[in-house]
Amino acid sequence: xxxxxxxxxxxxxxDYGQGxxxxxxxxxxxxxxxxxxTPEELELLAQEIAAQESITEKHGPPHAEAPSTSIRAPIxxxxxxxxxxxxxxxxxxPFASSWSSPGLETTDLALPVPLSPVPSNFGSSSSATxxxxxxxxxxxxxxxxxxxxSAPQLARxxxxxxxxxxxxxxLSWPGRxxxxxxxxxxxxxKTTLTPAQKASREAATVHGRFEKEKxxxxxxxxxxxxxQEIKAQAGVLNVKEERLKKLVQGQSVFxxxxxxSMRDAIVSAYxxxxxxxxxxxxxxxxxxALLAKDESMHPENLSLEQKEELMARxxxxxxxxxxxxxxxxxxxxxxxxxxxxxxxxxxxxSGRRNGTLGFHFQVQGNVSxxxxxxxxxNAHALDFFPKxxxxxxxxVARMFDLYSTTNSKxxxxxxxxxxxxxxxxxxxxxxxxxxxxxxxxxxxxxxKSYWDLVLKQKVELIGWPEGITFGNPSDVLHNRDDAHRLxxxxxxxxxxxxxxxxxxxxxxxxMLNRRAANGEAVFKTRKPRSDKGKKRKQAPATAAAASKxxxxxxxxxxxxxxEEDEE
DNA sequence: TTTATCACGAATCTGCGGGG
DNA sequence: CCCCGCAGATTCGTGATAAA
Numbered sequence: 001x002x003x004x005x006x007x008x009x010x011x012x013x014x015d016y017g018q019g020x021x022x023x024x025x026x027x028x029x030x031x032x033x034x035x036x037x038t039p040e041e042l043e044l045l046a047q048e049i050a051a052q053e054s055i056t057e058k059h060g061p062p063h064a065e066a067p068s069t070s071i072r073a074p075i076x077x078x079x080x081x082x083x084x085x086x087x088x089x090x091x092x093x094p095f096a097s098s099w100s101s102p103g104l105e106t107t108d109l110a111l112p113v114p115l116s117p118v119p120s121n122f123g124s125s126s127s128a129t130x131x132x133x134x135x136x137x138x139x140x141x142x143x144x145x146x147x148x149x150s151a152p153q154l155a156r157x158x159x160x161x162x163x164x165x166x167x168x169x170x171l172s173w174p175g176r177x178x179x180x181x182x183x184x185x186x187x188x189x190k191t192t193l194t195p196a197q198k199a200s201r202e203a204a205t206v207h208g209r210f211e212k213e214k215x216x217x218x219x220x221x222x223x224x225x226x227x228q229e230i231k232a233q234a235g236v237l238n239v240k241e242e243r244l245k246k247l248v249q250g251q252s253v254f255x256x257x258x259x260x261s262m263r264d265a266i267v268s269a270y271x272x273x274x275x276x277x278x279x280x281x282x283x284x285x286x287x288x289a290l291l292a293k294d295e296s297m298h299p300e301n302l303s304l305e306q307k308e309e310l311m312a313r314x315x316x317x318x319x320x321x322x323x324x325x326x327x328x329x330x331x332x333x334x335x336x337x338x339x340x341x342x343x344x345x346x347x348x349x350s351g352r353r354n355g356t357l358g359f360h361f362q363v364q365g366n367v368s369x370x371x372x373x374x375x376x377x378n379a380h381a382l383d384f385f386p387k388x389x390x391x392x393x394x395x396v397a398r399m400f401d402l403y404s405t406t407n408s409k410x411x412x413x414x415x416x417x418x419x420x421x422x423x424x425x426x427x428x429x430x431x432x433x434x435x436x437x438x439x440x441x442x443x444x445x446x447x448k449s450y451w452d453l454v455l456k457q458k459v460e461l462i463g464w465p466e467g468i469t470f471g472n473p474s475d476v477l478h479n480r481d482d483a484h485r486l487x488x489x490x491x492x493x494x495x496x497x498x499x500x501x502x503x504x505x506x507x508x509x510x511m512l513n514r515r516a517a518n519g520e521a522v523f524k525t526r527k528p529r530s531d532k533g534k535k536r537k538q539a540p541a542t543a544a545a546a547s548k549x550x551x552x553x554x555x556x557x558x559x560x561x562x563e564e565d566e567e
Numbered sequence: 568t569t570t571a572t573c574a575c576g577a578a579t580c581t582g583c584g585g586g587g
Numbered sequence: 588c589c590c591c592g593c594a595g596a597t598t599c600g601t602g603a604t605a606a607a
Contacts, residue, residue, distance in 0.1 A: 263603060264574045271575055284575040285601065314574095570607070578599070587590085 262299055262307060265314035270297055336362070344376040351378035359384070359393070363401040373401045422483040426473040429490045430461065430497075437497035447472040451512055458505055463495035 271287045282290075295301055302310070340362050347358040359377035375382075375397045385393045431445045437459050446453050450470070454460050465485045469476045477483045489495035500508065 261573080261603085261605065264572095267574050267603095275576090282575085283577070283600095287575065288602070568607100570605100572605080573603095575601100576599100578597100580597075581595090583593090585591090585593105587588105 262311065265307075265310045266297055266299065266302075267291065268314050268317065269310050270294070340374045340376075344374075347376065348378050351381075357381040357384075361393075361397055361400050363397065363404045373397050419480050419483055422480075422487050423473050423477050426477070426483065426486045426490055429487075430473070433461075433490075433497040434459070437499060445472075447475075451508075454500070454508060455505070455512070458500045459497050460500055460504075460508070461495065461497055463489055465489050465495065 361375045363373040
C-alpha cells in the first residue's frame with residue numbers, strides 16, 4: 001500500500017518535535033505526533049498556537065513564563081490539589097506538558113482518577129480527549145538546593161585551565177570525578193554577529209515562523225487524511241478500525257549503533273590534521289575533497305598498523321564522546337533533559353508497539369547538581385503507585401531524590417560497588433550469547449570443557465581481552481579493572497560468540513588434536529569411575545524401575561557434568 | 568538492493584544572567 | 588520585567604557504506 005505519505009513518519013516527529021524552537025508547541029509535541037487529533041483537538045490546537053504566538057511576541061519565549069517556584073511546589077501541587085493554581089498553565093494547553101515542558105498538565109492534578117489505557121482510546125476517536133493522554137510530569141527548575149558553587153564562576157571569560165581548575169575544586173560532577181576524562185565543551189566557535197547577520201537572523205525567524213505555520217497546517221491536513229484513510233481501509237481490509245490504527249501509528253525506532261568504519265576513522269583523523277592551526281575549520285565537503293586528492297590517506301595505501309592505529313584513535317574518541325563527564329552543570333542539564341526524553345519516548349513507543357507498561361524515574365546524584373528530577377510512565381503505568389503501593393509517583397520521585405542526594409557517589413565509588421554486578425553481568429552476557437548463537441535455549445556455558453563445546457556446537461567465543469585468563473568470570477576476574485575490561489569487550493561486541501565455518505571448524509579440530517598430541521589437556525577427560533573394571537551388582541529387574549533407571553541415568557550424568565564444569 | 572547511520576563544521580536554537 | 592549576548596546544545600547537509 002503506497003500511503004506512507006499519509007502518516008507521520010519518524011522524520012516528521014524529529015523535525016516537528018525538536019527542530020525549530022520558539023513556540024512551545026514545537027517543543028511540546030515531541031511525543032504527541034503518534035496521536036490522531038480529533039476535530040475538537042485540532043480546534044484546540046489552533047487556539048493554542050494563536051495563544052502561544054501572542055505570548056511569544058509579547059513576552060519572549062514561553063520558557064520565560066515558567067514559574068520560578070521551588071521544585072517542591074509542583075510536587076506539593078500534585079499531592080495537594082488545593083495548592084494555589086497560579087503555577088499552572090492555562091487549561092487551554094492540551095499538549096503543554098510533554099517531558100520537556102516546565103509546566104504541569106491539568107491531568108497531573110487528577111492523578112487519583114484512573115487513567116484509561118491508551119489503546120482503549122484508539123477506536124473512539126471523537127471521545128479521545130486530551131485529558132486521557134499520559135501524565136508526563138516533569139518537575140520544573142529551579143531546584144531548591146543551592147546552586148553549584150562552580151557554575152557562576154565557570155560562566156565566561158575564563159581560560160580552559162582556569163575552568164579545569166575550578167571544576168576540579170568544585171562539587172560539580174567533573175570536580176567529584178578527578179582523573180576521569182572530561183569532555184571539553186566546544187568553545188570559541190562563536191563570533192559576534194554583525195548588524196547584517198542579526199537582521200538576517202531576524203528575517204529568518206519571521207520566515208521560520210511562517211514556515212512553521214504552514215508546516216502545522218500541513219500536519220493537520222495529513223492527520224485528517226490519515227483518519228479518513230484508516231476508516232476507508234478498515235472497511236476494505238475487513239479489520240477493525242482500532243486495530244488498523246494501532247498498526248499504523250505504532251512507531252518503530254529500532255536503531256542499532258553502527259560499528260566504527262575505517263572510512264569514518266580516516267575522515268575523523270584527516271579532519272583533525274587539516275584543521276590543525278586553522279582559525280576557521282573546514283567544512284566536511286572540503287575535508288573530503290582534500291582527502292580524495294591525498295592518496296597517502298586512502299585505505300589501500302595504508303599499512304595494517306596504520307589502519308589499526310587510526311581505528312584505535314577513532315574508537316577512543318567515540319568512547320570519550322559517549323562516556324566523558326560533562327564539563328559544566330549547564331551542559332549536564334541539557335544532556336539529562338535530552339536523554340530522559342529519549343527514554344520516555346522509548347517507553348511510549350514500545351508500549352504502543354508491544355502493549356507494555358513502563359515507568360522511569362531519574363534524579364540527580366548530588367545536591368550540588370541542578371538536574372531536574374523526572375518521572376514518566378506510559379498509559380496507566382503510574383497508577384501502580386497509588387493503587388498498589390498507596391503512594392503518589394511524585395512522592396516516590398521526591399523520596400528517590402532524597403535518597404540519591406544523601407547517598408551521593410562518584411564514578412569510582414559506583415564502580416567499586418558494582419564489581420560483583422559487573423562480574424555477574426559478564427557471565428550472564430556470555431551465557432546469553434551462547435544461547436543466541438546456538439539457538440538452544442537450555443544450553444549452558446561450560447568453561448572447563450570449552451573446547452568440547454566449540455567442536456560440538458561449531459561456535460567460538462572471540463575477542464576475549466588479553467591479560468585475563470580465559471575462564472568463568474567468577475574465577476578469573478579478581479579486580480575492578482579486569483571486570484570492566486571484559487564487560488566493555490562484551491558490551492561492544494568486541495568479545496562475542498560467532499559461528500564457525502566448516503573450514504574454521506577443521507582448523508580448530510586440527511589445532512586441538514595437535515595440542516592434545518603434545519600432552520596438553522585441551523579436552524576434558526572424566527575421571528574413570530572408581531569401580532572401573534569391576535563387575536557390578538544387578539539392579540532390581542522390575543519394568544518400571546528399569547525404564548526409569550535407563551532414562552535417569554543418562555540425564556543425571558549430564559547434569560553432574562554440567563555442574564562440575566560450571567564451578 | 569535498499570535503508571539509514573555517521574563522519575564533520577556550520578547554522579541554528581535555548582537557557583541563563585547582566586544591565587537598563 | 589524585558590532585552591541582549593554568551594555559551595553551549597542540537598540539527599543540517601553530503602557522501603560512503605554498514606546493516607537490514
